Amino acid sequence: MLGGKKVLLGITGGIAAYKTTFLVRLLIKAGAEVKVILTDSASSFVSPLTLATLSKNPVLSSFIKEESGETDWNNHVELGLWADLMIIAPATANTLSKMANGACDNLLLATYLSAKCPVFYAPAMDLDMYKHPSTKASFEKLKAFGNHMIPATSGELASGLHGEGRMAEPEDIINAVTDFLSEGLPLSGKKVLITAGPTYEAIDPVRFIGNHSSGTMGYELAKTAADLGASVYLVSGPTSLNVAHTNIKLIRVVSADEMYEAAHSYFEEIDIAIAAAAVADYRPKTIAGQKIKKASDTLSLDLVRNKDILRSLGERKQNQFLVGFALETENELENAKGKLKRKNLDAIVLNSLNDLGAGFGKATNKITFIDKNSVIKTFELKTKAAVAADILSEICSRIHA
Numbered sequence: 549m550l551g552g553k554k555v556l557l558g559i560t561g562g563i564a565a566y567k568t569t570f571l572v573r574l575l576i577k578a579g580a581e582v583k584v585i586l587t588d589s590a591s592s593f594v595s596p597l598t599l600a601t602l603s604k605n606p607v608l609s610s611f612i613k614e615e616s617g618e619t620d621w622n623n624h625v626e627l628g629l630w631a632d633l634m635i636i637a638p639a640t641a642n643t644l645s646k647m648a649n650g651a652c653d654n655l656l657l658a659t660y661l662s663a664k665c666p667v668f669y670a671p672a673m674d675l676d677m678y679k680h681p682s683t684k685a686s687f688e689k690l691k692a693f694g695n696h697m698i699p700a701t702s703g704e705l706a707s708g709l710h711g712e713g714r715m716a717e718p719e720d721i722i723n724a725v726t727d728f729l730s731e732g733l734p735l736s737g738k739k740v741l742i743t744a745g746p747t748y749e750a751i752d753p754v755r756f757i758g759n760h761s762s763g764t765m766g767y768e769l770a771k772t773a774a775d776l777g778a779s780v781y782l783v784s785g786p787t788s789l790n791v792a793h794t795n796i797k798l799i800r801v802v803s804a805d806e807m808y809e810a811a812h813s814y815f816e817e818i819d820i821a822i823a824a825a826a827v828a829d830y831r832p833k834t835i836a837g838q839k840i841k842k843a844s845d846t847l848s849l850d851l852v853r854n855k856d857i858l859r860s861l862g863e864r865k866q867n868q869f870l871v872g873f874a875l876e877t878e879n880e881l882e883n884a885k886g887k888l889k890r891k892n893l894d895a896i897v898l899n900s901l902n903d904l905g906a907g908f909g910k911a912t913n914k915i916t917f918i919d920k921n922s923v924i925k926t927f928e929l930k931t932k933a934a935v936a937a938d939i940l941s942e943i944c945s946r947i948h949a
């Protein structure tokens with residue numbers, strides 16, 4: 549949600565300013581471009597050098613900028629127009645009052661007045677200041693201006709008193725901003741479960757049975773669903789992939805049994821489940837406690853069936869929209885339709901190994917989307933990111949129908 553967004557972070561003088569170092573780290577981790585404006589008093593609480601290092605940008609604090617011996621000015625109008633969103637945290641009672649009344653005696657306030665983007669502010673002050681009618685009046689005015697308040701929480705305050713006035717935690721500030729950004733998106737408010745990657749079934753402490761799934765299709769589905777506003781649980785077998793998206797919770801598992809447990813633990817609360825994992829159908833009956841030594845020319849392993857995760861979700865299904873994958877080499881449509889029915893799915897994504905460029909380890913995929921009413925849609929060969937967009941668009945059109 550925050551990927552590529554230009555974020556202006558205004559920091560004012562309160563002890564909670566030290567927490568903004570974490571806020572900057574989270575914003576950068578989420579892919580945002582961050583510029584920090586610090587008021588004079590804020591620099592007593594948090595170092596400009598720390599913020600410049602974390603934000604990867606010079607920290608701005610006065611109208612005048614001194615650079616390599618030259619004097620110039622920091623253009624607040626340009627800064628205000630640059631930003632996709634502005635966050636003022638911590639916002640002191642003093643700054644809030646100035647914002648509410650149009651005062652403009654520092655770079656932060658001038659930029660605030662110039663900004664056309666959504667503005668969020670996270671107040672931080674002592675409990676009696678927070679309750680004071682003048683502070684409440686500032687909140688009301690700022691609300692009327694269309695600014696978004698991220699309320700303070702209750703707890704121990706810098707004064708030693710207990711009460712309302714602690715700045716919201718950096719994670720909560722990020723959540724408030726991403727919730728706002730995801731409003732109106734097709735999957736906003738929806739929870740999506742995705743299984744991805746292979747599973748590894750242990751033979752002994754050093755060996756396993758696995759497969760060549762890279763996990764790319766599942767990870768692309770997770771990213772696309774998250775960009776469409778969903779909260780995503782991505783249950784992934786062992787892969788070299790990673791995700792850094794505030795809307796994605798990555799749950800790493802190894803075996804089919806672990807994937808089964810993880811998928812079922814989230815299933816009740818979710819709206820859409822997509823099983824993109826290449827789950828091992830069998831696992832060794834016993835796992836040797838020690839590394840198996842080569843003793844003879846042949847070695848037999850007894851394998852037992854793994855639980856079918858998707859089928860078990862189909863049996864538990866209430867209102868969830870359930871989607872499976874089928875990888876077929878012959879009688880593709882018939883086999884896929886059979887799986888859809890047997891596993892009680894709402895739709896199935898068919899990959900044919902007969903299609904060049906589709907399948908394991910490829911950057912592209914070619915799919916046919918089949919729903920439970922036998923509506924069939926065939927797509928061209930595309931990147932897996934574009935395929936993920938097609939699959940989610942098909943799902944969205946059915947859940948919103």
Ligand code: CTP
Nearest residue numbers: 823824825827854855856857858872873874875
């Ligand atoms: N699946 C699962 N748990 C398993 C096996 C498969 O959740 N133990 C899911 C996969 O994630 C995929 C679908 O079921 O969504 C694939 O169904 P499956 O019956 O395994 O089809 P194929 O893998 O194509 O294998 P086969 O044709 O041998 O049945």
